Amino acid sequence: MPRYELALIVKAMQRADTAAALRRTVEALLERGAVVRDVENLGERLLPYRVSKHSALHTRGAYFTVDFYAAPDIATDLLDHLGRDVDVVRPTVLKKESAAPRGPCCGPGPSRPQGTGTGT
Amino acid sequence: MLALRGVTKLKPLLAPRGTMNLRSLSGAPNPTQQNDDLPIKMENPFKQRPKGCLLCNITVDYKNLQLLSQFISPHTGRIYGRHITGLCGKKQREVSKAIKKGHSMGFMSVTHKHPQFMKDPNICAVRHFE
Numbered sequence: 665m666p667r668y669e670l671a672l673i674v675k676a677m678q679r680a681d682t683a684a685a686l687r688r689t690v691e692a693l694l695e696r697g698a699v700v701r702d703v704e705n706l707g708e709r710l711l712p713y714r715v716s717k718h719s720a721l722h723t724r725g726a727y728f729t730v731d732f733y734a735a736p737d738i739a740t741d742l743l744d745h746l747g748r749d750v751d752v753v754r755p756t757v758l759k760k761e762s763a764a765p766r767g768p769c770c771g772p773g774p775s776r777p778q779g780t781g782t783g784t
Numbered sequence: 785m786l787a788l789r790g791v792t793k794l795k796p797l798l799a800p801r802g803t804m805n806l807r808s809l810s811g812a813p814n815p816t817q818q819n820d821d822l823p824i825k826m827e828n829p830f831k832q833r834p835k836g837c838l839l840c841n842i843t844v845d846y847k848n849l850q851l852l853s854q855f856i857s858p859h860t861g862r863i864y865g866r867h868i869t870g871l872c873g874k875k876q877r878e879v880s881k882a883i884k885k886g887h888s889m890g891f892m893s894v895t896h897k898h899p900q901f902m903k904d905p906n907i908c909a910v911r912h913f914e
Binding site for chain 2: 671673706711712713715725727729753754756758
């Protein structure tokens with residue numbers, strides 16, 4: 665199961681430049697001995713807030729997710745490397761939990777709060 | 785005379801005891817009499833199905849913006865408390881953590897709700913004054 669997930673927000677660019685940025689990122693991962701499992705494209709959209717990075721204000725971004733298995737000590741090194749990449753707006757490395765069932769979900773839930781029916 | 789009166793007084797005392805004794809002393813018990821009024825074994829017909837909170841068995845992910853946006857205020861983007869969402873402790877914490885993760889990672893807005901999700905059904909017990 666994937667150990668880590670890199671949620672990458674890349675500057676909104678032409679297709680070729682985005683591909684090049686992704687390629688650089690994956691190569692950086694492989695250099696550090698990670699096994700890349702999956703790269704997903706979550707689409708290009710408006711950022712929820714303006715992000716200023718590398719002396720530029722970004723409004724749009726392309727969202728990608730990279731699942732990979734890696735040793736735990738490469739995370740800081742990787743984030744450092746990605747921070748220096750001009751095309752990357754915001755990199756985040758997250759630990760990915762294995763989808764193991766955690767036993768019974770919540771028991772008898774709390775009493776449902778009163779709906780919007782009660783008038784003033 | 786006195787003896788007779790004693791006997792009459794004693795009779796009602798002896799009668800119930802006598803009948804009980806008769807029953808216990810009788811031979812093999814009659815099967816139809818014994819099993820008539822025993823309860824029939826069946827599953828409890830009034831059993832309520834186990835209640836769970838809204839997100840029982842639904843994985844909460846920071847990428848699932850639409851789901852997370854249902855638990856924030858459309859005006860301010862604040863996360864609703866447990867008494868409004870009606871979620872159990874575990875799920876409320878998961879939702880809260882996912883929303884905060886989304887904030888810091890640049891997936892979700894902090895101060896408002898994405899206009900795309902404004903028309904979603906209201907699952908929280910909150911009333912908006914329009």
